[in-house]
Amino acid sequence: MAASIRMKGARTGLQNAALGTGTVFCLAGILGFIPGIxxxxxxxxxxxxxxxxLLLGVFQVSVLHNTVHLLFGAAGILMSRSHPQARNFLVYGGVIYLVLWLYGLLVGDPIPANFIPANHADNWLHLVLGLAMIALAIMLARGPAPAADTGSTANSSVPGTRRR
Incomplete structure (x- = not known):
């Protein structure tokens, strides 16, 4: 039987942030395929x-771009199931978006190497997303991560005592 990575009990703020971020990315990916929007x-x-x-008439998109948003969002939703994975999603996802920001600034639109449709609005959105995701990870990861409920009764609920 495989062990589940899903934690028992309440979700942490970090997990909720990863879940919300993943949901927004999925929504952006879906909206990119809807004419009119x-x-x-x-x-x-x-x-x-x-x-x-142009998504919302502002952000340049393609099929690949929308698909990546959907996959990235799905990763965020799945990784929000545990505190460490939620932190990793926000930190590494933020770093990816900062790299995309730099890529957009350095490569530019008309160069054939630019396989990502990204206009100036996209570039600055990538900067904001990258910084926001990393900031969320730092602010919400402070303090100890909640302990996973293993279902074991070997731990005592009285502080400073142990069962042998």
Whole structure:
């Protein structure tokens, strides 16, 4: 029988932040495929800077971009099941978004190496997302992580005492 990584009891603030972040990314991925919410939908391309589709009329998207948002969001939802994984999602996800921000600034739109459709709005959103995710991880990870409930009665509930 495989051990579950799902923790018993209340979710931590860190887990809720990872869950919320993952949910927002899934929502962004879904909305990127809906005409009307995504303007210029008929110009949606598989990948690359040639896609002129704009989520909410602002953020340049492609099929690949939307799919990555969906997968990244699903990872956040799954990783929110445990405190350490939620922290990892927010920290490493934040680092990924900071790298994407730098990539967008350095590569630019018209270069063929730019397989990510990202306009200036996307670039600055990547900066804000990266910083916010890392800040959430730092602020909410302070203090001890909750102990996993193993179902064992070997631990005493009286502080300073142990069962032998």
């Amino acid at each position: 995504t303007s210029n939908y008929d110009s949606l391309r598989l990948a690359g800077h040639a896609s002129e589709a």
